[in-house]
Amino acid sequence: MANRIRHLAIMCVDPEKLAKFYVDTFDMEIINRSETGGVFLSDGYFNVALLLNRGGQTPNGLYHFGFEVDDGEAIMDKVEAAGIRRPRARPGHISYAEQRTMDPEGNLIDVSENGYLDIREERRQPTEEEIEFG
Numbered sequence: 279m280a281n282r283i284r285h286l287a288i289m290c291v292d293p294e295k296l297a298k299f300y301v302d303t304f305d306m307e308i309i310n311r312s313e314t315g316g317v318f319l320s321d322g323y324f325n326v327a328l329l330l331n332r333g334g335q336t337p338n339g340l341y342h343f344g345f346e347v348d349d350g351e352a353i354m355d356k357v358e359a360a361g362i363r364r365p366r367a368r369p370g371h372i373s374y375a376e377q378r379t380m381d382p383e384g385n386l387i388d389v390s391e392n393g394y395l396d397i398r399e400e401r402r403q404p405t406e407e408e409i410e411f412g
Contacts, residue, residue: 293330354389
């Protein structure tokens with residue numbers, strides 16, 4: 279597999295309302311919800327994370343994007359070689375990316391060997407259907 283962009287994240291005021299728009303308009307599927315109010319959508323290949331902008335410290339709109347990679351450590355070696363400080367691993371409660379870095383202009387980039395279509399089972403939140411129908 280080559281390195282591929284597989285997701286982007288959008289900061290927003292109402293993730294549920296925005297999710298409904300993408301589901302109704304572009305036939306995307308809700309694949310997860312976070313404990314912090316985020317809604318995760320997919321078209322089966324590319325994921326969109328709609329993140330609740332609670333503090334208003336980050337403007338609404340594009341927040342970060344993510345690459346699925348074969349070897350995260352090799353990518354981090356390249357990040358360091360580009361003069362960017364090697365990031366620490368992300369907290370274990372993050373559903374997808376194991377690491378977050380940035381490009382030379384400060385744009386945030388998630389890096390994942392796990393991928394963005396396969397939620398780590400220990401982090402998956404039940405869907406509305408699973409809650410409703412048990």
